Amino acid sequence: MTMNIIVVGCTHAGTAAITQMAKLYPDARITVYERNDNISFLSCGIALHVGGVVKDAGQLFYATPDQLAGLGVKTNMKHDVLVVDTDAKTLLVRNLATGEKFTDSYDKLIMTTGSWPIIPQMEGIGLDNIVLCKNYNHSQAIIEKAKKADRIAVIGAGYIGIELVEAFEQLGKQVTLIDNMERILYKYLDREFTDLTEQALIDKGIAIATGQTVTSFGGKDGRVTTVMTTAGEYEADLVVLCIGFRPNTGLLSGQVDMLPNGAILVDEYMRTSKEDVFAAGDSCAVRYNPTGQHAYIPLATNAVRMGTLAAKNLLRPTVKYLGTQGTSGIKIYDYNIASTGMTETAALAAGMNVKNVTIIDNYRPEFMPTYEQVTLKVVYETDSRRIIGAQVLSKADLTQSINTLSVCIQNRMTMEELSYVDFFFQPHYNKPWNLLNQAGLQAI
Numbered sequence: 001m002t003m004n005i006i007v008v009g010c011t012h013a014g015t016a017a018i019t020q021m022a023k024l025y026p027d028a029r030i031t032v033y034e035r036n037d038n039i040s041f042l043s044c045g046i047a048l049h050v051g052g053v054v055k056d057a058g059q060l061f062y063a064t065p066d067q068l069a070g071l072g073v074k075t076n077m078k079h080d081v082l083v084v085d086t087d088a089k090t091l092l093v094r095n096l097a098t099g100e101k102f103t104d105s106y107d108k109l110i111m112t113t114g115s116w117p118i119i120p121q122m123e124g125i126g127l128d129n130i131v132l133c134k135n136y137n138h139s140q141a142i143i144e145k146a147k148k149a150d151r152i153a154v155i156g157a158g159y160i161g162i163e164l165v166e167a168f169e170q171l172g173k174q175v176t177l178i179d180n181m182e183r184i185l186y187k188y189l190d191r192e193f194t195d196l197t198e199q200a201l202i203d204k205g206i207a208i209a210t211g212q213t214v215t216s217f218g219g220k221d222g223r224v225t226t227v228m229t230t231a232g233e234y235e236a237d238l239v240v241l242c243i244g245f246r247p248n249t250g251l252l253s254g255q256v257d258m259l260p261n262g263a264i265l266v267d268e269y270m271r272t273s274k275e276d277v278f279a280a281g282d283s284c285a286v287r288y289n290p291t292g293q294h295a296y297i298p299l300a301t302n303a304v305r306m307g308t309l310a311a312k313n314l315l316r317p318t319v320k321y322l323g324t325q326g327t328s329g330i331k332i333y334d335y336n337i338a339s340t341g342m343t344e345t346a347a348l349a350a351g352m353n354v355k356n357v358t359i360i361d362n363y364r365p366e367f368m369p370t371y372e373q374v375t376l377k378v379v380y381e382t383d384s385r386r387i388i389g390a391q392v393l394s395k396a397d398l399t400q401s402i403n404t405l406s407v408c409i410q411n412r413m414t415m416e417e418l419s420y421v422d423f424f425f426q427p428h429y430n431k432p433w434n435l436l437n438q439a440g441l442q443a444i
């Protein structure tokens with residue numbers, strides 16, 4: 001009998017699962033429901049598109065329904081899944097183009113419904129020109145509205161907010177960045193790093209309004225004009241909300257185990273607590289290796305890995321997920337920045353007993369015609385000496401060193417082990433004692 005597989009949601013986790021399954025189970029019937037009118041949109045390119053670096057939005061898609069049809073997959077765009085019944089193994093679907101509702105059934109279900117931006121409920125939130133930043137339609141709305149806006153406020157100083165303020169500044173806008181934490185990029189970087197990056201933004205004329213919470217929006221003729229916070233008022237013709245994401249998992253609520261925020265709990269084979277229901281990507285919690293606990297870390301990297309594994313483990317447990325360090329990178333003007341695992345701030349807030357090594361050095365010998373300063377910080381547990389986090393910042397691109405440290409965290413390596421790992425030396429690239437070795441040596 002033909003195996004009936006249904007995938008709900010077709011961005012990164014969905015597309016990864018679908019393309020794998022088409023190869024692995026050529027005889028299966030694979031049906032995809034996606035409520036948008038596009039699939040596989042790379043949100044990571046939104047700021048580059050807004051800033052004009054990526055001119056053609058078409059380059060931000062890597063799959064089309066036609067390509068998937070070539071693999072034997074039926075993709076139904078503009079189809080909203082309204083109900084999932086995991087006992088009856090059925091779905092109620094609405095065709096958004098015709099309004100027609102129908103039922104479909106599955107043998108295996110993969111939920112890749114992702115996440116949606118958090119929208120704070122407060123006075124004025126419904127005003128025009130307060131926009132979200134998640135999908136293709138949002139990116140087009142931001143670009144169109146920015147053309148007519150002189151003053152733009154971005155709320156949320158995570159990596160999405162920071163990339164947008166840089167793009168808006170480069171378009172010549174007057175930009176304000178607002179966040180309730182006392183520093184930008186609070187989740188990713190410790191103060192030594194955020195002091196430098198905040199200064200880079202200030203040097204470009206971006207106003208930074210941290211340590212204050214937005215309380216309401218004021219408007220005129222239905223359109224936003226002001227953002228009110230606990231510390232002041234900011235004029236704005238356009239407001240972009242980037243304060244975080246919530247898993248989009250209402251369809252399964254009460255049917256599978258979830259974290260309190262609604263993130264689906266999957267095992268290392270991407271199985272939910274309900275038989276034949278798999279989940280992947282932003283809709284799920286992930287195992288966070290620095291703590292060994294489940295955490296909500298919505299990243300495309302996790303989504304493509306988890307989608308691929310859901311496909312591989314569909315019939316039987318085959319390949320385990322190795323967990324994540326939440327490794328991420330960002331370029332802010334001239335600075336190349338990356339981080340993995342826990343910051344010192346996060347570790348201390350979690351009650352962990354940690355130490356750190358911070359190295360500030362030139363990344364290659366001073367006899368070279370040019371060299372740049374690099375700041376590297378490695379955080380480790382005091383007792384076990386296990387590495388739990390790292391951050392790097394430099395005008396030279398040393399971000400790959402953070403990927404190396406991500407491997408170290410995943411493999412539970414100690415600072416002692418890091419000290420003597422065999423890294424190459426070549427004056428074009430580094431010094432005889434590689435920076436990572438130096439960090440380990442300094443700790444011992």
Ligand SMILES: Cc1cc2nc3c(=O)[nH]c(=O)nc-3n(C[C@H](O)[C@H](O)[C@H](O)COP(=O)(O)OP(=O)(O)OC[C@H]3O[C@@H](n4cnc5c(N)ncnc54)[C@H](O)[C@@H]3O)c2cc1C
Binds near residue numbers: 046113
């Ligand atoms: C501006 C921005 C920049 C980013 N930059 C990076 C980056 O540089 N690096 C990185 O690793 N990550 C980045 N991310 C995060 C990354 O985009 C997400 O982690 C990723 O999109 C998650 O993929 P997903 O497939 O799990 O879910 P989503 O992308 O959320 O997709 C879920 C899909 O499911 C569909 N859907 C939901 N419910 C239903 C339903 N009931 N019926 C039908 N369809 C439904 C939605 O329409 C959507 O298409 C960025 C995100 C944003 C917004």
